[in-house]
Amino acid sequence: MSSAPTGLRIAVVGAGSAGLLLALILQRQGHRVSLFERSPQLRTEGCGILLVKSGVEAVAAAAIPGLLDDLLAGGHPVQRFVFRNLRGDLIEASPAEREAGELPSLLIHRRAILDALWGHLDPACFHGGRSLVSWNQGKERVEAQFADGPPWSGDLLIGADGIFSKVASLLCPDRRLQYLGDRVWRGVVTDETFCAGGDFFVYARGRGIYANFFDLGPDGEGKGRTHWGFFQEEELPDDRATRQRLLEEGVPAAALAKLPADAAAIISATAPAGVVANWSFDIDPLPALVEGRVALIGDAAHAMSSSQARGMTAGLEDAVALAFRLAPGASATPVLALQGYQEERLPVVHRYQERSRQVSRRTGRKRPPTRGSAGAHPPEQHRKML
Numbered sequence: 148m149s150s151a152p153t154g155l156r157i158a159v160v161g162a163g164s165a166g167l168l169l170a171l172i173l174q175r176q177g178h179r180v181s182l183f184e185r186s187p188q189l190r191t192e193g194c195g196i197l198l199v200k201s202g203v204e205a206v207a208a209a210a211i212p213g214l215l216d217d218l219l220a221g222g223h224p225v226q227r228f229v230f231r232n233l234r235g236d237l238i239e240a241s242p243a244e245r246e247a248g249e250l251p252s253l254l255i256h257r258r259a260i261l262d263a264l265w266g267h268l269d270p271a272c273f274h275g276g277r278s279l280v281s282w283n284q285g286k287e288r289v290e291a292q293f294a295d296g297p298p299w300s301g302d303l304l305i306g307a308d309g310i311f312s313k314v315a316s317l318l319c320p321d322r323r324l325q326y327l328g329d330r331v332w333r334g335v336v337t338d339e340t341f342c343a344g345g346d347f348f349v350y351a352r353g354r355g356i357y358a359n360f361f362d363l364g365p366d367g368e369g370k371g372r373t374h375w376g377f378f379q380e381e382e383l384p385d386d387r388a389t390r391q392r393l394l395e396e397g398v399p400a401a402a403l404a405k406l407p408a409d410a411a412a413i414i415s416a417t418a419p420a421g422v423v424a425n426w427s428f429d430i431d432p433l434p435a436l437v438e439g440r441v442a443l444i445g446d447a448a449h450a451m452s453s454s455q456a457r458g459m460t461a462g463l464e465d466a467v468a469l470a471f472r473l474a475p476g477a478s479a480t481p482v483l484a485l486q487g488y489q490e491e492r493l494p495v496v497h498r499y500q501e502r503s504r505q506v507s508r509r510t511g512r513k514r515p516p517t518r519g520s521a522g523a524h525p526p527e528q529h530r531k532m533l
């Protein structure tokens with residue numbers, strides 16, 4: 148149920164998890180929301196996600212009736228973390244701790260998260276096939292231009308357009324992607340035995356690789372699924388064509404052979420259509436998340452390594468924090484609402500980014516000899532979704 152119309156016109160650019168949650172809450176607050184997405188439809192492809200407790204709490208804090216239940220129904224709680232070396236020997240196994248009444252950390256497919264959010268959104272606000280190419284703002288309004296279709300003009304523009312954000316490249320021209328040193332493959336495969344019961348397996352980094360596996364629960368037909376991630380240290384090729392070609396290849400057999408046979412078999416059993424690949428990047432902490440009537444949330448604001456499984460959670464937290472500032476009566480003006488959001492979130496996301504890099508270094512994630520940078524706004528390199 149939406150509140151009375153406020154008349155505030157807000158564009159959200161990018162319908163990933165952060166943009167969808169924000170659009171949804173803003174709609175309920177009575178704002179005139181336009182959600183622009185480059186793809187014609189919602190991009191629900193992707194793989195498994197460990198949505199840590201604070202991400203689930205952010206969805207709960209959005210207080211959209213039924214949304215938390217839908218999210219919880221789409222995933223299942225992580226029960227145990229198991230660390231092994233590359234011979235398969237156990238290093239440590241620890242239960243996922245959870246106080247009575249606490250929300251769980253969830254093992255969940257990205258699609259289930261987006262479906263849950265989409266299910267509560269009024270789809271009239273969604274404009275697919277609209278790729279933002281630029282924006283500009285004056286004292287009274289902000290305008291956005293798109294590769295196709297008419298421009299948009301309104302009160303606020305929020306960039307939720309992911310790691311390769313166009314909105315962010317104009318807000319922070321010095322924003323650079325930093326290469327983290329890995330080519331990464333991820334996949335989902337039917338598996339009833341290797342990884343079940345809410346288990347999360349980590350194969351500690353060594354010999355130039357790292358891998359994880361987790362139980363993704365049953366598919367639509369009730370068959371168990373396992374998500375896997377495989378990281379191989381290598382230098383970032385200079386040219387775009389080579390990068391793209393390498394992302395089209397499966398995990399090299401020689402690299403896969405470094406894993407114990409049962410773990411390698413899970414990866415080998417995955418149909419190529421179920422595999423996504425990317426080069427791993429993060430960004431340096433940005434000096435600002437806001438300029439006037441424009442703000443950034445999610446990976447656009449703070450793309451970080453997956454070492455802490457914190458990326459999606461941070462974006463959901465951003466969405467809730469920003470929406471709370473924009474709730475009717477919460478801030479004196481929309482511009483002050485964005486400033487309040489920045490004051491609240493900048494130190495938090497900087498801490499996440501710093502911690503995520505620290506953990507990456509501690510767990511031995513190799514950086515290339517010269518720390519690669521892919522430039523301020525590199526070409527898209529993902530074969531599919533992150």
Ligand SMILES: Cc1cc2nc3c(=O)[nH]c(=O)nc-3n(C[C@H](O)[C@H](O)[C@H](O)COP(=O)(O)OP(=O)(O)OC[C@H]3O[C@@H](n4cnc5c(N)ncnc54)[C@H](O)[C@@H]3O)c2cc1C
Nearest residue numbers: 161163164165185197278279308309445446453458459460
């Ligand atoms: C290997 C790996 C493992 C990960 N594991 C985890 C994990 O376990 N837990 C976790 O919390 N996080 C994890 N993450 C991070 C997580 O996937 C991201 O942080 C999260 O999906 C980002 O969401 P987002 O909404 O900010 O951006 P996205 O989901 O990237 O959405 C951005 C949207 O914007 C659209 N878009 C882009 N440009 C434009 C444009 N110009 N105009 C209009 N639309 C545009 C895109 O099409 C897309 O739909 C992982 C990331 C990687 C790479």
